[in-house]
Amino acid sequence: MATQIHPTAIVEAGAVLGPDCEIQAYAVVTRHVTLGARVVVHPFAVLGGDPQYLKFDRATASRVEIGAGTVIREHVTINRSIQSGGATRVGENCFLMASTHLAHDCLLGSNVVLANAALLAGHVEVGDHTFFGGGAAVHQFCRIGEGVMVAGHASITRDVAPFLMVAERDDVIGLNAVGLKRRGFSRAAIAELKSAYHAVFFTPGNIRDVAAAQLAAQAWESAEARRFLEFFAAGKRSFARARRAEAAEASE
Numbered sequence: 001m002a003t004q005i006h007p008t009a010i011v012e013a014g015a016v017l018g019p020d021c022e023i024q025a026y027a028v029v030t031r032h033v034t035l036g037a038r039v040v041v042h043p044f045a046v047l048g049g050d051p052q053y054l055k056f057d058r059a060t061a062s063r064v065e066i067g068a069g070t071v072i073r074e075h076v077t078i079n080r081s082i083q084s085g086g087a088t089r090v091g092e093n094c095f096l097m098a099s100t101h102l103a104h105d106c107l108l109g110s111n112v113v114l115a116n117a118a119l120l121a122g123h124v125e126v127g128d129h130t131f132f133g134g135g136a137a138v139h140q141f142c143r144i145g146e147g148v149m150v151a152g153h154a155s156i157t158r159d160v161a162p163f164l165m166v167a168e169r170d171d172v173i174g175l176n177a178v179g180l181k182r183r184g185f186s187r188a189a190i191a192e193l194k195s196a197y198h199a200v201f202f203t204p205g206n207i208r209d210v211a212a213a214q215l216a217a218q219a220w221e222s223a224e225a226r227r228f229l230e231f232f233a234a235g236k237r238s239f240a241r242a243r244r245a246e247a248a249e250a251s252e
Helices: 177-182 187-201 207-217 223-233 243-250
Strands: 033-035 046-049 063-066 077-079 087-090 164-167 171-175
Touching (some): 077 087, 171 187, 177 187, 187 207
Parallel strands (some): 033 063
16 A cells, blocks of 8 residues: 555654555654654654753754554654764564653664553663563663563663563563564573573673673574673673572672
8 A cells, every 4th residue: 555644644844754654643753754664653653753852952963763564553752863863763563552652862673562651761772572561661771682571660770681581670580481482492592591591690790701701611502692691791781680699699
């Protein structure tokens, strides 16, 4: 089908819409937005609005970029970047449910799901295939790895490594085993991830050093285990920890 813009929708001059998009009634797509093919924008969503940043100069040339096949439900807000030439980016085939918010300079991978009222502050990075439960909130500059399951109403203030489940306030509660199986990961890959998980979270010492040592100590056959361990080498924030690991560390 051709791109559809419903009555009462607002699409400003300068917005770029890919083929077969649908902009439903009362949605707003500002001139700062680029949509890929087959993007659906539901009523009262606002894409490309100014960032909620007190020092922002509205003359700044920045954008929002939405990947193909993404669905944006009612009352979603996605703010443009605070950087000249910068962009807030959403990957392909994402699903942003009602009243979710992406602040300026967020970077979402593909196949990411945000349930109702999930909130991401500025500069948050999210890997592919990650799910946020309803009402989850993420502090600015956090990194959330691929394949993570964030529980509803969780408060995330630290980086979360790939393939984990996290709840409450930065509490890692294990590997996202169901998600790994649904994506078709092999038993061998899942077994290696379990081994890497236990090595990182239940070995005393600095978590970055522990992960680096694990990478150097053995040849990890699965790319997933290597990506999990490599995650700890980057970023500037601390890491969400498994509860037992934190308890053991506190008792030393």
